[in-house]
Amino acid sequence: MEKKVVIKNESGMHARPASMFVKTANAFKSDIEIEFNGRKINAKSIMGIMSLGIAKDSEITIIVNGEDEEKAIHALMELIESGFEKS
Numbered sequence: 001m002e003k004k005v006v007i008k009n010e011s012g013m014h015a016r017p018a019s020m021f022v023k024t025a026n027a028f029k030s031d032i033e034i035e036f037n038g039r040k041i042n043a044k045s046i047m048g049i050m051s052l053g054i055a056k057d058s059e060i061t062i063i064v065n066g067e068d069e070e071k072a073i074h075a076l077m078e079l080i081e082s083g084f085e086k087s
Contacts, residue, residue: 007058007080011056039052
């Protein structure tokens with residue numbers, strides 16, 4: 001299952017948003033990846049996400065495969081759409 005989404009928060013996916021994304025991704029059993037600019041990384045890796053340099057208004061693809069993929073993609077989309085304002 002995959003979804004494209006545009007990052008809207010001012011800082012893109014740098015330190016705090018990246019750690020929130022990784023924490024959310026790690027709550028699920030499914031394999032989760034982010035594809036950006038032709039590179040695909042493990043979305044459960046803070047270093048992987050930081051290495052992509054995802055800025056505001058960048059479009060990423062979230063790819064989720066596994067037994068809880070629907071719940072995982074829903075939670076990650078909700079986090080991104082909230083501008084990483086969830087606690």
